[in-house]
Amino acid sequence: MGITVNSISKSFGHGEGAVQVLKDVSLTVDTSEICCVVGASGSGKSTLLNCTGGLERPDSGTITVTDQEITSLGHKALTRFRRHHVGFVFQFYNLVPNLTARENIEVCEYLSRTPMPLDELIDELGLGEHQHKFPSQLSGGQQQRCAIARALVKRPAVLLCDEPTGALDYEMSREMLRLLEQVNQDHGTTVVIVTHNQAISAMAHRTVTVRDGRVEDVSLTPSPVPASSLSW
Numbered sequence: 001m002g003i004t005v006n007s008i009s010k011s012f013g014h015g016e017g018a019v020q021v022l023k024d025v026s027l028t029v030d031t032s033e034i035c036c037v038v039g040a041s042g043s044g045k046s047t048l049l050n051c052t053g054g055l056e057r058p059d060s061g062t063i064t065v066t067d068q069e070i071t072s073l074g075h076k077a078l079t080r081f082r083r084h085h086v087g088f089v090f091q092f093y094n095l096v097p098n099l100t101a102r103e104n105i106e107v108c109e110y111l112s113r114t115p116m117p118l119d120e121l122i123d124e125l126g127l128g129e130h131q132h133k134f135p136s137q138l139s140g141g142q143q144q145r146c147a148i149a150r151a152l153v154k155r156p157a158v159l160l161c162d163e164p165t166g167a168l169d170y171e172m173s174r175e176m177l178r179l180l181e182q183v184n185q186d187h188g189t190t191v192v193i194v195t196h197n198q199a200i201s202a203m204a205h206r207t208v209t210v211r212d213g214r215v216e217d218v219s220l221t222p223s224p225v226p227a228s229s230l231s232w
């Protein structure tokens with residue numbers, strides 16, 4: 001279970017214009033861990049996350065997510081795997097503007113074989129009184145919570161978050177991180193957080209530092225700091 005990335009490389013472009021973004025990257029994330037991926041802008045963090053979630057394909061190497069080697073799957077099987085097992089949360093929430101918060105979550109509920117009870121999830125994420133509002137009527141934090149609910153409704157084994165606090169102010173960022181921690185603790189979901197904010201790594205069991213397309217460092221924290229104690 002968990003995630004194993006084995007020696008992946010990834011380039012964009014062709015010929016002389018090709019840029020190698022990931023260079024022989026290997027890492028593991030154990031089941032039910034919170035893993036932070038940190039590194040400078042352009043170091044390859046998002047590309048690594050997108051390959052891990054099956055949104056991009058590496059040029060070489062293998063990736064195994066919850067016992068499934070996704071790099072050997074065809075297009076349809078990969079889409080199915082992603083739909084059922086991987087939740088994504090992005091910096092910009094990608095909510096459908098003309099659907100309410102609840103309807104945005106329902107779209108993903110319909111696609112799932114074993115969805116979480118919707119009302120329970122909406123309550124858990126504090127969206128009860130906001131569920132019938134449209135995204136434009138929600139605060140940034142509420143939109144991000146809706147995005148998390150959408151990712152969680154299918155009970156994903158892994159939740160991949162790309163700069164989940166990137167568009168939020170300080171207090172909302174801390175609230176978001178508390179929520180990710182709660183998801184990890186309550187559901188045992190493996191959570192990967194890509195961030196440029198080094199301080200967030202204090203709440204992670206594992207921190208992977210990426211530099212210029214390579215894993216520069218992996219550090220393990222047996223007793224991470226609760227998200228509520230983070231400050232930066």
Ligand SMILES: Nc1ncnc2c1ncn2[C@@H]1O[C@H](COP(=O)(O)OP(=O)(O)OP(=O)(O)O)[C@@H](O)[C@H]1O
Nearest residue numbers: 012013021039040041042043044045046047048196
């Ligand atoms: N689809 C693409 N086509 C061409 N180049 C790309 C593509 N996606 C990413 N890149 C390039 O790959 C490099 C790494 O990008 P990536 O987004 O993975 O880095 P990052 O560490 O997540 O950066 P940031 O923190 O700024 O989001 C950058 O130089 C970027 O321009």
